[in-house]
Amino acid sequence: MAQTTRAADIAQAFADHCFSPRLTARTAQEQLGSTGARVDFYDLRPFTSAPQSPVTGAAATAGTDRRCEVSFDGAAPQVARQGIATGLAQENLTDLVDVPAGFPITTGATYRAAVMLNPNRMAVVQSGVRDGAQGVETFARVERLIPLNEASQ
Numbered sequence: 001m002a003q004t005t006r007a008a009d010i011a012q013a014f015a016d017h018c019f020s021p022r023l024t025a026r027t028a029q030e031q032l033g034s035t036g037a038r039v040d041f042y043d044l045r046p047f048t049s050a051p052q053s054p055v056t057g058a059a060a061t062a063g064t065d066r067r068c069e070v071s072f073d074g075a076a077p078q079v080a081r082q083g084i085a086t087g088l089a090q091e092n093l094t095d096l097v098d099v100p101a102g103f104p105i106t107t108g109a110t111y112r113a114a115v116m117l118n119p120n121r122m123a124v125v126q127s128g129v130r131d132g133a134q135g136v137e138t139f140a141r142v143e144r145l146i147p148l149n150e151a152s153q
Contacts, residue, residue, distance in 0.1 A: 007072060040056075073136070099113065
């Protein structure tokens with residue numbers, strides 16, 4: 001039961017914070033890391049005057065300028081997917097669009113979708129289960145793509 005509660009807490013923290021354009025590496029560690037989640041965050045084009053949050057975890061996905069990912073021990077993909085759904089709903093991002101052709105599938109992803117953040121910005125969400133350093137782990141991830149008008153240049 002404790003593992004299920006922890007997974008739900010991590011998924012809720014993902015929902016509450018990962019979709020915020022004001023999240024920084026420092027606040028990501030404070031808000032997400034405090035749940036016991038492992039956090040992979042970068043923001044190369046902050047929404048505010050906050051400094052860039054450089055890539056410190058996995059390599060940046062080509063064509064993205066921001067990632068917020070949580071992972072935790074165990075297999076609970078339905079909990080991670082619910083965290084994504086809750087976060088999208090909380091931000092009123094309910095109209096899913098096609099994931100761009102060629103966008104890489106994260107190893108272990110069992111769910112992925114894309115959403116328009118505004119007419120020029122898209123985000124791709126993925127969740128699933130993969131092998132981690134300490135065994136099986138569940139993840140939820142949102143990545144913001146570079147502006148569409150720049151991607152076509």
